[in-house]
Amino acid sequence: xxxxxxxxxxxxxxxxxxxxxxxxxxxxxxxxxxxxxxxxxxxxxxxxxxxxxxxxxxxxxxxxxxxxxxxxxxxxxxxxxxxxxxxxxxxxxxxxxxxxxxxxxxxxxx
Amino acid sequence: xxxxxxxxxxxxxxxxxxxxxxxxxxxxxxxxxxxxxxxxxxxxxxxxxxxxxxxxxxxxxxxxxxxxxxxxxxxxxxxxxxxxxxxxxxxxxxxxxxxxxxxxxxxxxxxxxxxxxxxxxxxxxxxxxxxxxxxxxxxxxxxxxxxxxxxxxxxxxxxxxxxxxxxxxxxxxxxxxxxxxxxxxxxxxxxxxxxxxxxxxxxxxxxxxxxxxxxxxxxxxxxxxxxxxxxxxxxxxxxxxxxxxxxxxxxxxxxxxxxxxxxxxxxxxxxxxxxxxxxxxxxxxxxxxxxxxxxxxxxxxxxxxxxxxxxxxxxxxxxxxxxxxxxxxxxxxxxxxxxxxxxxxxxxxxxxxxxxxxxxxxxxxxxxxxxxxxxxxxxxxxxxxxxxxxxxxxxxxxxxxxxxxxxxxxxxxxxxxxxxxxxxxxxxxxxxxxxxxxxxxxxxxxxxxxxxxxxxxxxxxxxxxxxxxxxxxxxxxxxxxxxxxxxxxxxxxxxxxxxxxxxxxxxxxxxxxxxxxxxxxxxxxxxxxxxxxxxxxxxxxxxxxxxxxxxxxxxxxxxxxxxxxxxxxxxxxxxxxxxxxxxxxxxxxxxxxxxxxxxxxxxxxxxxxxxxxxxxxxxxxxxxxxxxxxxxxxxxxxxxxxxxxxxxxxxxxxxxxxxxxxxxxxxxxxxxxxxxxxxxxxxxxxxxxxxxxxxxxxxxxxxxxxxxxxxxxxxxxxxxxxxxxxxxxxxxxxxxxxxxxxxxxxxxxxxxxxxxxxxxxxxxxxxxxxxxxxxxxxxxxxxxxxxxxxxxxxxxxxxxxxxxxxxxxxxxxxxxx
Numbered sequence: 002x003x004x005x006x007x008x009x010x011x012x013x014x015x016x017x018x019x020x021x022x023x024x025x026x027x028x029x030x031x032x033x034x035x036x037x038x039x040x041x042x043x044x045x046x047x048x049x050x051x052x053x054x055x056x057x058x059x060x061x062x063x064x065x066x067x068x069x070x071x072x073x074x075x076x077x078x079x080x081x082x083x084x085x086x087x088x089x090x091x092x093x094x095x096x097x098x099x100x101x102x103x104x105x106x107x108x109x110x111x
Numbered sequence: 112x113x114x115x116x117x118x119x120x121x122x123x124x125x126x127x128x129x130x131x132x133x134x135x136x137x138x139x140x141x142x143x144x145x146x147x148x149x150x151x152x153x154x155x156x157x158x159x160x161x162x163x164x165x166x167x168x169x170x171x172x173x174x175x176x177x178x179x180x181x182x183x184x185x186x187x188x189x190x191x192x193x194x195x196x197x198x199x200x201x202x203x204x205x206x207x208x209x210x211x212x213x214x215x216x217x218x219x220x221x222x223x224x225x226x227x228x229x230x231x232x233x234x235x236x237x238x239x240x241x242x243x244x245x246x247x248x249x250x251x252x253x254x255x256x257x258x259x260x261x262x263x264x265x266x267x268x269x270x271x272x273x274x275x276x277x278x279x280x281x282x283x284x285x286x287x288x289x290x291x292x293x294x295x296x297x298x299x300x301x302x303x304x305x306x307x308x309x310x311x312x313x314x315x316x317x318x319x320x321x322x323x324x325x326x327x328x329x330x331x332x333x334x335x336x337x338x339x340x341x342x343x344x345x346x347x348x349x350x351x352x353x354x355x356x357x358x359x360x361x362x363x364x365x366x367x368x369x370x371x372x373x374x375x376x377x378x379x380x381x382x383x384x385x386x387x388x389x390x391x392x393x394x395x396x397x398x399x400x401x402x403x404x405x406x407x408x409x410x411x412x413x414x415x416x417x418x419x420x421x422x423x424x425x426x427x428x429x430x431x432x433x434x435x436x437x438x439x440x441x442x443x444x445x446x447x448x449x450x451x452x453x454x455x456x457x458x459x460x461x462x463x464x465x466x467x468x469x470x471x472x473x474x475x476x477x478x479x480x481x482x483x484x485x486x487x488x489x490x491x492x493x494x495x496x497x498x499x500x501x502x503x504x505x506x507x508x509x510x511x512x513x514x515x516x517x518x519x520x521x522x523x524x525x526x527x528x529x530x531x532x533x534x535x536x537x538x539x540x541x542x543x544x545x546x547x548x549x550x551x552x553x554x555x556x557x558x559x560x561x562x563x564x565x566x567x568x569x570x571x572x573x574x575x576x577x578x579x580x581x582x583x584x585x586x587x588x589x590x591x592x593x594x595x596x597x598x599x600x601x602x603x604x605x606x607x608x609x610x611x612x613x614x615x616x617x618x619x620x621x622x623x624x625x626x627x628x629x630x631x632x633x634x635x636x637x638x639x640x641x642x643x644x645x646x647x648x649x650x651x652x653x654x655x656x657x658x659x660x661x662x663x664x665x666x667x668x669x670x671x672x673x674x675x676x677x678x679x680x681x682x683x684x685x686x687x688x689x690x691x692x693x694x695x696x697x698x699x700x701x702x703x704x705x706x707x708x709x710x711x712x713x714x715x716x717x718x719x720x721x722x723x724x725x726x727x728x729x730x731x732x733x734x735x736x737x738x739x740x741x742x743x744x745x746x747x748x749x750x751x752x753x754x755x756x757x758x759x760x761x762x763x764x765x766x767x768x769x770x771x772x773x774x775x776x777x778x779x780x781x782x783x784x785x786x787x788x789x790x791x792x793x794x795x796x797x798x799x800x801x802x803x804x805x806x807x808x809x810x811x812x813x814x815x816x817x818x819x820x821x822x823x824x825x826x827x828x829x830x831x832x833x834x835x836x837x838x839x840x841x842x843x844x845x846x847x848x849x850x851x852x853x854x855x856x857x858x859x860x861x862x863x864x865x866x867x868x869x870x871x872x873x874x875x876x877x878x879x880x881x882x883x884x885x886x887x888x889x890x891x892x893x894x895x896x897x898x899x900x901x902x903x904x905x906x907x908x909x910x911x912x913x914x915x916x917x918x919x920x921x922x923x924x925x926x927x928x
Binding site: 006007008009013014015016017018020021022023024025028031034035036048049050051052055056057058059060064066067068069071082103 | 178182550560561629630631632633634637638656657658659660661662664665669671672673913917918919920921922923
């Protein structure tokens with residue numbers, strides 16, 4: 002089941018920067034661009050699994066800190082000569098508040 | 112499916128290319144291990160001549176850097192020569208005793224130079240011309256020796272001769288045949304070539320048969336069969352190559368001249384393949400790069416499961432890579448009753464062109480002086496085009512076909528899509544123009560990255576540039592300086608100059624005033640601009656952390672699994688029981704998985720989770736540690752030996768001077784990392800002569816060195832000068848560092864900057880001009896007022912808290928039932 006879950010406010014993320022959200026399925030990287038757009042993608046580069054949240058953010062893309070792949074924040078696709086893609090996560094804004102569409106994972110009830 | 116193990120013996124251009132194809136076709140099929148007898152990565156062997164002549168640096172001809180091997184998970188054993196293949200157990204063993212099993216084995220041992228069997232051929236001073244070690248040996252010899260003799264007037268010999276001549280040696284070429292390059296050129300072109308070579312001050316003696324190399328302990332000369340004695344201090348043999356097949360032969364694989372393979376590059380053992388100069392396919396061994404790349408393509412397809420892939424013989428044009436001499440030759444140049452020829456000679460312009468025709472088709476081409484139509488003639492040969500219609504104007508080239516002369520662009524435009532542009536890589540015109548359009552390429556480097564065209568010997572660069580301007584129109588400007596990145600047309604030097612001239616003091620101001628093409632730059636230009644602004648306006652510019660690479664943002668080194676490593680400063684490499692105890696406690700408390708002693712005389716703690724960094728720093732800070740900036744494009748370490756404190760040979764207090772320099776300079780940002788060392792005597796235990804800046808203490812004072820390198824490139828330092836006191840040593844070193852800070856391009860190490868600016872200019876300003884030196888020194892001191900803040904204690908006290916904490920943690924949902 003997917004839920005819109007509040008993950009924080011716009012001011013939590015530096016412009017041209019990112020923060021992480023830990024979920025049961027792994028880390029999500031939440032980015033804020035120069036123009037205050039917010040995007041979220043899995044924090045896992047399609048190349049060698051580098052933490053994209055640690056990369057340099059430029060325009061609506063991020064450069065992976067491990068081997069410089071450039072990933073589009075809008076589509077999750079690798080740009081330039083490289084090929085691969087990472088899962089995107091839907092984001093909803095209500096003023097400053099940021100919500101992400103995240104799958105709720107229930108602990109096995111016993 | 113379980114991955115198979117592929118072992119490759121040899122790391123030259125053919126196996127490198129085969130791997131590129133294999134990773135494209137079947138990225139997950141093999142675990143790859145490479146044994147390379149040379150202690151380095153894969154480089155472009157056909158570009159050794161420009162390295163010898165000084166037109167290129169070694170790092171410019173690297174094909175696959177270390178990163179490529181890491182990216183593809185390849186185990187590369189550098190400097191391991193394989194000594195045994197066990198075909199029953201399916202293992203190979205290297206001279207270092209490493210044994211690895213294989214499912215498939217690829218032998219690519221290349222070739223070795225042929226050594227003339229004459230007396231004296233093993234004297235010191237007799238070299239061959241084959242790999243980077245040979246080039247380095249020749250360069251070394253060129254420094255101290257005056258007379259060089261090159262035996263062999265073929266491609267390699269002439270390139271070696273031209274290279275040595277450009278290093279100011281007195282060069283003579285001995286060639287056993289009547290004309291130079293007789294295998295590729297006809298006598299007329301060979302004669303013109305000889306004149307051109309002699310015009311460069313290289314003596315040529317043809318019909319010269321070497322009888323003996325004379326000398327007592329080292330080379331002293333060459334004795335020819337006719338009794339002539341030619342004095343020489345260096346002899347280079349470039350008389351041919353022979354396939355290196357002995358390992359395969361010892362293993363019992365079928366060998367003739369080379370290792371015999373079928374058209375699929377498979378040897379007599381079905382699990383073993385051979386490619387490159389060591390392979391013999393269809394009864395022929397090859398030495399030029401195009402057929403070797405064709406072998407690479409075939410073997411990759413075979414390894415990926417395509418048993419149909421087969422090697423097809425084709426003629427490869429020969430080009431001589433000596434700047435200013437243009438020679439092109441391909442095909443059958445012999446004379447015969449069934450053949451005709453068209454010849455054009457222009458003695459004044461030094462042009463000679465000859466086409467050999469048979470049945471109205473071109474079967475051979477020699478061009479001397481003017482070679483731009485080579486690709487077109489070769490294309491007509493390959494297509495077996497009937498040339499009777501254009502026979503009258505054929506020799507004038509493609510521009511003269513179909514009426515009035517056309518401009519050269521039109522000639523390229525008129526080439527069919529399947530015309531081969533890059534002979535080395537077999538790339539045709541359609542592939543290049545198609546990729547330019549499809550991928551939006553805008554520069555020569557882009558085309559090289561995406562298609563490989565012009566990425567090997569570079570002789571088709573002109574054609575590729577014409578295709579770029581043909582496809583892109585006016586937006587392509589090849590003569591411009593290399594831009595910083597695709598966000599701007601300006602090069603690094605222009606940007607640095609304009610930042611000062613226009614008084615630009617923020618990244619947005621630079622982007623606005625210098626008309627950046629993107630809204631907020633990219634990961635290449637932003638860190639560069641941030642450095643330039645930090646360096647130029649230390650007091651006014653606010654460092655933009657979002658423009659720094661992650662390591663400089665969180666003050667630790669990111670590792671492949673996303674954890675970090677932390678290196679505290681140990682001044683001059685000195686430490687104490689208290690410090691070591693504090694490190695041990697931190698390692699235990701945070702369960703740090705690895706602790707390592709670094710090459711810069713300090714201790715690295717690896718595998719720390721990002722969230723733990725501030726707490727780790729807090730504990731280290733309590734013991735007095737500050738950041739070692741092991742992540743910075745800035746001052747790293749000052750390595751020292753124990754000097755007069757302990758050493759019976761020490762001439763000065765090298766440890767004390769090292770600590771003093773490190774305390775003075777820590778925290779400063781530089782264009783690229785800056786590593787230093789101080790040795791207490793010329794025995795040089797601190798290895799100061801391969802550092803960015805080094806000091807060798809001597810009885811009379813301090814010898815200042817700079818511009819060394821000991822990474823991908825190995826280079827001894829240059830001497831800046833000798834000073835007499837410790838204070839002077841500090842002032843000179845600091846002034847030199849500041850000059851580099853003000854002029855270096857981002858990521859340009861000091862040895863590359865020094866080469867660009869000129870050693871004499873640097874000596875003149877730092878050693879010879881006291882006012883200049885004082886100016887640099889004062890500006891460095893001013894900048895340090897703002898730079899010497901320990902980033903770790905800042906973060907312990909709360910700066911950038913957000914960096915080290917997740918924004919939110921979403922827990923498992925309690926099951927509803």
